[in-house]
Amino acid sequence: MAHKDSAAVPVKDARIMVIGGASLVGSATVDELLARGAREVVIFDNLSFGGQPNIAHLDGNPKVKVVQGDILKLHQLLAATEGVDGIVHLAAYMTLNFDRDPWGGIDVNVRGVQNVLEACRANKVRKLIFSSSNAVYGYGPGVKGDLVEDTPFHAAGAPPAAILYGASKIMGEQLCRDSFRKHGQDYVVLRYSTVYGERQHYRAANALYIVETHDAIKRGERPKVIGDGSETKHFVYVGDLARANIMALEAPATDVAVNTSGPEPVTTLELVKLVAELSGRPDLQPEHVQPDPTKVRLTSGGAFEIVHKAAKDAIGWEPQVTMREGLRRLLAWRDAATN
Template structure:
């Protein structure tokens, strides 16, 4: 029997699920979806060092939602929080910008934290773990080109240390999942996210900054900035599509697999900046600038595509929201939030 033939599916209606790092862009959207699909309980676990109470404010008071303040580097806290749940979605991680600022804490969270989550899942008899990995497992620089599939190796030449550490930590997290499957029979699905964007967007993702910093400058009447000639390829995936993938990974019979999540098509930085200006209705031409010294920048070696066909085969997922529509929703949310704050 192959791993994709294992019976590892969970029914969302009536199920109990815990989202580690749930007070986040992806976590809050996934919680909304699981509740809409009939989950009996959704536990949101966060230490609120990066997650924000405002992100999950609309869920407070919901009788099917439990909010747990806990730290994934503290195993006893996880052991208590993960009791009586069927499935766990592990989202909590230090991203590249945070890894640049504090690599020691970043490695503790991204490696020891994953190990603790797995240990708590095994101790509490959790039926399935969904682990949020990243396309950073393929690396950065000249080696990243062409079609990136689930077996593409890691490239690190020329990448900043924080980016390499982040990508390597995700590789280790994936291998910890594989080890737990072999040792203890913990079913899991790894989802390798592209850069996630959408409503409740934050400023911590290096690539997502292209979107929100561009919008910020346009609103200030300033020309948006494009690094170099703007030909670098970026891959984004809309947060609603990611939430749907998380739910499908729980419900699918697949286990012991890793699949890519990416949007319908790649985009260059110049195309992205122009698209944000067009959707925002602020036609200010971009200015081409050199990279800021000391600022973390994730470079690519040329045109590439992150293939997501395996995700459709394994969990029945493919992206539905185009970049234009996703940016339209993000800008509408940002402007709506500001309008409400001004009232």
């Protein structure tokens, strides 16, 4: 199919759907779309993970339409995507959910993407932004050094649920590529690193380090660090990802997958100490513990960095919020929410 000159979808005055719009990233993306002048934002979400509080502030907004629907039911997607200019697709099972229900994860993360792409084709949606993950590089000792977009997948030594999640994201990306080649469906894949920020939940295996540390400190307990604390994590602030979603829609880029990571990686020991400091309890020194074999904890192996240069080249994006500033915002939000 002949390629168009530009796949850009300007957000101003456009009608954009956010699938999984009641999620952490989804609700931030909806806020950003409204701030950028979207004519209407459609939130499509099955609300199964209790996302209503994330979008409660949008109740009564005439520019927001909430559709409680299921991406596994194609007829619901077909009805909801009529007249939509662009879609940001965020709905997915993450690693902890895969651990509890692998069949459900495969359904949502693979067949769900197929359904979204079919709805795009049927209703001529101009562009799809698909949220993938740095999980496409795998987990375990093989994951080290600079992770760039052509880094291969590593599975050895990692929990099955983590590998199932990463493999499902690889399949989602390839379904997007297949739809572009067969039907000319424009898309951009954004490979998120671990997301954190206001409205943080307890479902992300890596972000648990932040919220569990904060919870322990608020109880006056020493925070726990698994192992020696040298494990690397690469987080990205939720507001930076919301911007990335909009920039991917508005960029002329298509048929591309890029990393969207934070400014720099952090070790788990550095992270726990930073949370303690920002919580006003730097005196609570971390306690080193052995991993709990009953819990899914993602080990990174060697030190790594998720390189985001390709995102700057493709859509003009780079992260703006440092780990310290993002954590300060998250902890302030958590403290306010519990007071």
